[in-house]
Amino acid sequence: MAVTEEQILEALRQVRDPEIGRDLVSLGMVRNIQVEGDRVSFELVLTTPACPLREQLANMARQAVAKLPGVKEVDLKISAEVLRSVPLEAVLPGVKNIIAVGSGKGGVGKTTVAVNLAIALAQMGAKVGLLDADIYGPNVPRMLGIWQTPDFDPKEQKIVPLQAWGIKVMSLGFLVGEDQPVIWRGPILARALQQLLFDVAWGELDYLLVDLPPGTGDIQLSLAQLVPVTGAVIVTTPQDVALYDALKGAATFEKLNVPVLGVVENMSYFICPHCGKETRIFRRGAVEVEFSQRGIKFLGSVPLVPEICEGSDLGLPVVTAFPESPASEAFKAIASQLAASVSVKKFAETGHK
Template sequence: MSIEKKITAELLRIKFPGSDISFIKEKSIKKLEVNDTAINIDIELNFAAKKKSLMIQGLITDVVSQISAIKINISLTFNVKSHKVQQGLTPLKGVKNIIAIASGKGGVGKSTTAVNLSLALLSEGARVGILDADIYGPSQPKMLGISQEKPTSKDGKSMEPLIAHGIQVMSIGFLVDQETPMVWRGPMVTSTLEQLLKETKWDDLDYLIIDLPPGTGDIQLTLAQKIPVTGAIIVTTPQDIALLDARKGLKMFEKVNVPIVGIVENMSTHICSNCGHEEHIFGEGGGLQMSKDYDVDLLGSLPLDITIREQLDNGIPTVVSGKNDKITKIYSDIAVKTSLKIAALNEDSANKFPKIVIERN
């Protein structure tokens, strides 16, 4: 076996730390050149992990150095690909992947998770947008500090997304008065959401995060069937009642053949603001047990910390506030795991084949 084949075989076996995913595929290796003085490797990964670049290069170097002692030059790039959506739906223009953030019930921190995950993906080098689909209680404008702004239209047909902290944003909250209750029936809600989704001019997004309304009723099921979703994340707390509803949310996505990327357990512990003591006031291990029961990943567990709430109230989410490195790291780890799981799904090949036209002469 040639040295190139040996190196390739070993690269394909590397597991991403903390997972069982072999993250380097054969098509990821764009160049593998061995000469008398050096081994030159160009690798393009299909997930977002810019902040992990040095760690990944270290993994590759460790593997290759066991095969040859000569100098190793590694060029590492990241290029997120588009992945398959539900049968009968096509990916949205300007968006490679849609990730739905859902919860079986309200009050578990779904919107908090959605906005911080979006910003964490951005920090890993991805182009990210967020659609606030919680029609009855839109919170993203406030959380992102842009509640007084309004979207504009350059062509009179589509809306330009607003930009906050580097991510593209759209919400019904921009279009109605903050104190106006949305007294709408299901069909009107789904119609409005589809309009917001399709008539927003998303600009070349790797990921569009959709903050769905809480619950698992007709509205949520209809949205899950009509939106071309790549994968879904379920947010829950460790509390038994919240877990019961979270399980319903997970089963809802399974019914419409949307892959479950994983579970995020929010409010896993309470951190005392005076002494720093942690305790499991909502129960312990619920998210982990749910992940085992349904054979999905627990992407991460977040504490109930007053600083998360304070930062969101001020329109500066934790990930960009620079004031809580511990929690920011948890969100960053969730973002990388999410991107890695999405990358492991089947890629969308619809646009790779030429259009075939049959004519009768």
């Protein structure tokens, strides 16, 4: 006798997502079950195309169904639907999640991390935008190698964001000269951020990453007031000076009711280009320990390697220019962990899509 749909669902109720802590059926991840004799097919809908447990979940689901009596073949299709944290009625209805990328101080590679995480998410299949909110020092155009002036859509009355490496991009650097300084007071900064957010035709995005200026100032406060931010990523280097400023940055977001999704340790260690040996230039483990004690997830570490520096200066992000390099693999792993943190946060808040 052929297996029934209810038997299949019951088997899949025994498979739990290790990060969210609930079974695949209650999470709404199992769809389109079909039974044809001894062959069962169904769709596994992940909460993000960048899911770090993609293969693990697929294997567990496939094995659970294959154990059922009368089943000889399991055909599993994997797709993804990114969960929405930003309400539909919000001012950016096409954007599902807004992720702030910040740091306690400058010089820690925050923009490098934001650029490569955005591209890595896009490479995994997500729809991604990147907003350069560092008004005084907009470095995103140089790191992406794009300088042209964006078009204006007269129908929507909005600026059309530029596109590079699979992501949509907007920066004040596209509107002012590269060597032209921006000398504005706080209220003007807030209005500039508002225009970069609301006067740009972002369209449908799974993730909009916002590259913030260093520190804890007007832009951070304005962003939290203007839009419902899904969460923040903190970027730091291993030195104590950077670490403790990063902890202040995390505390700032928490006071603004913006959850901290995790921390990235940049320039974590040096990889010799000749022998491949890893050398820890700074003391090891302090970032992970300090943030873990505060209940903040350690998303991963990025090595200090020449290809990151050279690529950033040439407009060639490392995840595209050197896709097989250790640095590129690190950014991809961090992007997966970040996407997972967004999904876990959403389910923790609502328990459903």
